[in-house]
Amino acid sequence: MAYHLKLHREVEKQLRRIPQKQRERVVQAMRSLREEPRPSGYLKLDDLLYRLRVGQYRIIYSIFEDALIVFVCKAARRTEATYRDLQKLIDRARPT
Numbered sequence: 001m002a003y004h005l006k007l008h009r010e011v012e013k014q015l016r017r018i019p020q021k022q023r024e025r026v027v028q029a030m031r032s033l034r035e036e037p038r039p040s041g042y043l044k045l046d047d048l049l050y051r052l053r054v055g056q057y058r059i060i061y062s063i064f065e066d067a068l069i070v071f072v073c074k075a076a077r078r079t080e081a082t083y084r085d086l087q088k089l090i091d092r093a094r095p096t
Contacts, residue, residue: 003034003063003070014075022055026075029054033070037063049073 007030015023029052032039043051045060052059060074 001068003037003068005030005034005070005072007072008074011072011075018057018075022057026054026057026059030059030072030075033059033061033072037070
């Protein structure tokens with residue numbers, strides 16, 4: 001059963017800042033979340049948030065089992081304060 005992948009509007013801006021070669025890897029990892037939202041190496045950060053490492057980049061996302069949705073909140077380098085304002089990311093991930 002495949003999940004739908006949804007991106008927060010800020011993620012598209014974040015992806016544009018990533019160099020092309022690394023961006024392709026990050027986008028491919030995001031797409032793979034549709035088939036396996038909890039791949040090996042993922043980490044649960046909170047009740048709603050998960051993290052996936054892709055080289056030097058981190059994908060922060062939520063999984064909504066009832067709607068079969070993977071919602072990507074952030075994609076950034078670890079050195080770019082990826083985990084700062086974790087509460088803001090949790091608020092982004094909460095269903096409206």
